[in-house]
Amino acid sequence: MAVASPTRAFGASIRRREDPRLITGRGKFTDDMHLANAATAMFVRSPHGHARIVSIDTSAAAAHPGVLGVYTFEDVKGFISGMPCAWPTTNTGDTLKLATYPPLADGKVRYFGEAVALVVAIDPNTAADAVQLVNVEYDPLPAVINNEAAVAPGAPLIHDSAPGNQAFRWSLVGGDTNGALAHADVRISQTLVNQRLIATPLETRCAVADYNPASGEVTVWVTSQNPHIHRLLIALSTGIPEHKIRVIAGDVGGGFGAKIPYYAGEALCIFASKELGVPVRWSESRSENYVATAHGRDHIQHIEVGATKEGKITALKVTAYASLGAYPSTAAPGVPTWLFGCIIQGPYDIPNNEVHVIGVYTNTTPTDAYRGAGRPEATYILERVIDLVAAKVGRDPVDVRRLNFVRKDQFPFKVANGTLTYDSGDYELTLGKALHTIGYTDLRAWQAEQRAAGKLVGIGVSSFVEVCGLGPSSAANAMGFAGGLYDSATIRVHPTGKVTVFTGVHSHGQGHETSFAQIVARDLGVMVDDVDVIHGDTDKVQHGMGTYGSRSAPVGGGALRMAGMKIRAKAQKIAAHLLEVAEEDIEWVDDAFRVKGSPDKSKTIPDCAFAAYMAGNLPAGVTPVLEEQHWYDPENFVFPFGTHICVVEVDRETGETHIKRYVAVDDCGEIINPMLRDGQVHGGIAQGIAQALWEEAVYDENGQLLSGSLMDYAIPKASVMPHLELGHTVTPSPHNPLGVKGIGEAGTIASTPAVVNAVMDALSPLGIHHIDMPLRPAKVWAAIDAASH
Amino acid sequence: MHPAPFAYKAAHSVEEALQLLRSHEDAKILAGGHSLIPALKLRLTQPAVLIDISKISSLRGIRRENGKLIIGSGTTHREIEQSHLVAEASPLLASVAPQIGDVQVRHRGTFGGSLAHADPAGDWPAAALAVDAELVIAGAHGTRTVHASEFFTGMLTTVIEPDEILTEIKVPGEGTPGIYLKHRNAASGYATVGVAVTATHDHGRIGTVTIGVTGATPVAFRASIVEHALNGHAVSAHLLDEAASHAADGLECLSDIHAPAAYRSQLVKVMVRRALGKLLHA
């Protein structure tokens, strides 16, 4: 769809401009970097969940023809001794026990798949052969997988530095929860498991490092969501000066949070390149990705709720055991704490609430952010709780939501624990629209008929608010994040009026090359096709914090808007000068500066750019060239919200869940590109449904990953997705320069509880009120079978 | 995901393939490669030589001879799916083929490869049992024919000797109504349980019912108890309920993270009942 006018660029469903490149195989992913003489790195990985390393014999591998080097921890520790943690947080004194995260196992393996040795060879086949020749003798130790078992007395100790396997304790308290619980009309206790998930981006992780011994410079191509953070962490952990490091994350095939962290494999490619004097490449296989790339979620949550007999929730107390896995990954401690606990009351006005998090080490792959990161875990609690309360007090779950919602006139709304102030919202609006779309009243009547006919049909509602657009740097610092969360934009208008934009956020599927061009095209009055967006290269882009937490549009986009306004301000001076009128006498109308009263007299931004580069006829005090930069540090987070409704039928005999309808009404503020927004919602819902029904990382008691491949880990397929009926409302963020709120995670956050609530509603006539995810047919059937005996 | 080194030989006739098999120690036949290559890449198997039979044209094709449907072992799932002859002569096979993997897989994977591989979750073994297929196996001393009921000997094992090749499969071609129901593993798409059923009936009386079941146990099997309870009886919902309720009697079902044994045996009963219902309209 061509866009005729720049003024209509913003808000138009322009097709993704990156797609022709990606679809025709002309993208440039990390693994496409074929440098002359590049060697291949591969890892010897632990077959045990927990074991002492008795000995490592690398001699046969080292002697294998074509092998360039075989390295263990002792060899690499001088270059890098530990992987840094960028969010070493707690808020309970000195409880944080950050275990050392060695790049290769140091004396002990602590999870299945942990890298024990690095093999570098002339090609992948030789490297794979040599990996088989490394002989590691292990002395297996008892493993601990379950989060609560890990901190129980007598559990196998994973790190000497973390007694009782406790990584930290963290708490937020708002109001008087114990008091409110004591006086509540009804009380509910429930344990919920938010299972461990594996991100499964289409592109596994890869790195190519090219160290130049002559200049001391290193270029690292890497699958990263945040190349500047990677560069910083590489510098801090290896001592290579930051200005000598160039990190390039070109096309990246999906991240979902798992490509935020800085991983040992990436650092060791740099090590090997430096050591061997050739470029070194590494590319995960899928099975390797499943053990070596951060997992997500993995909470056990104990919940206590107090409510009035009408269903108004007066108290909510959550104690969550969250697994960091075996080692603290880059952002790991922050995910189950701040990103989870701050938003614990969701869209509801719950005056008394407490959340306590016990971070634990288990013999599993390290965890980190996974789409939604913390907020899905919180939303799932609330949305299950609302339905449980509704059942207990005998009211429709929709009425209970309404009763508890933060009302429209309460914004800006400060949550009970004091950490967040919701910017704007109208939760009734999205709920009402979703109910209307699905025809809720008729649907309940239909359900009654179906039930009478013996069918198990259910309706699940999920309302949510998320905190995203991470975030004000002051808040990030206060939460212990070792960095600011501002972002940047440079807009370079070339002499011909064509535009190059440099953004500090990163696209790995989001479509920034399209949406960001739309933002700039509107502000500069130029065609979208005349704006190119550059990201992902630390030598090209000024600086930036990358993409996660639905921050690209709110923060990166915010920076772009502000930079665009700077361009406009400078161009306005030039335009007035060229038009020979005072600046106050011109105005920006329809893509150009026009003289008030005689709109035919006009200058466009390209006109001004040309003059700015000619530079001989500029107003006094105006410098040559038309290029501006802005560093945008948001004053607050943004708070998108919405309601999703799911209708299911459960097959009584097989336990299979069939989604009959799915309605999603989201409010993410202003819309840059409706098609991209829908794409984000579609993908998010698919991932959320998958958590509800299929996905689960399963370990056995020895720490073997049983769901270690796509044969056993069930990601959603297009063929099993229901038709999605999307609706939208627009409640702009009052403080964001674009009025946008972020949409990258909303679908994932909302959909999981919508589906689980629907299945539980379907099963409620059997007296079943909760089954932990994923609601696999076998598990659901077993519950039905048990209930009918 | 890099296989251990191996030698590759392409055969252009069955004789040549047999000759190659005899002259190489530790050789394996490569047909569609859709079970073998994943195993090679994971280094679960590391044969010294692969003998590619996919270029042998005589192993490919579908024809009808003396009322029987004869399918070359190298015929792809997709060719079976799209064959009018199969649709007419064996509705059961026609029902199985489109339920295997996805289109890409069906374009490469072969009928014979799937039977020879004898994956406990493979779809074809159930159907081969239900239609009582005859499997023609070529070796140094000519060919022998084995009935499906004797062909599968265990998980991933059959009566095919290391120096033999499955060349063609003969199935009855008189168009007996049949249907394949498959409960897909959400991850792999393979059968948690698959039931292949054929049934004839006339004026409300059941003629012959055959039931092959895959996925439930280490080897696919015929649910003979159910068949015996039905053959020759008048069709009724009650009879089908009763017969199907015994479909899992005495089974030692497989158990994994997706489906414990109890669930598999429930699926066997439910799916047998549903398949019978579809074919016998009760």
Ligand SMILES: Cc1cc2nc3c(=O)[nH]c(=O)nc-3n(C[C@H](O)[C@H](O)[C@H](O)COP(=O)(O)OP(=O)(O)OC[C@H]3O[C@@H](n4cnc5c(N)ncnc54)[C@H](O)[C@@H]3O)c2cc1C
């Ligand atoms: C993604 C994916 C999804 C799949 N989904 C399904 C599914 O849903 N259902 C299903 O049933 N299958 C499924 N398969 C397996 C597929 O059907 C395979 O094609 C089949 O199992 C093996 O056939 P092949 O021709 O590929 O054999 P190959 O992989 O080439 O060989 C398999 C084995 O049989 C031996 N062999 C092959 N042909 C002969 C012969 N003529 N004589 C003697 N030995 C022989 C080989 O030596 C090897 O040991 C799937 C495969 C993939 C990759």
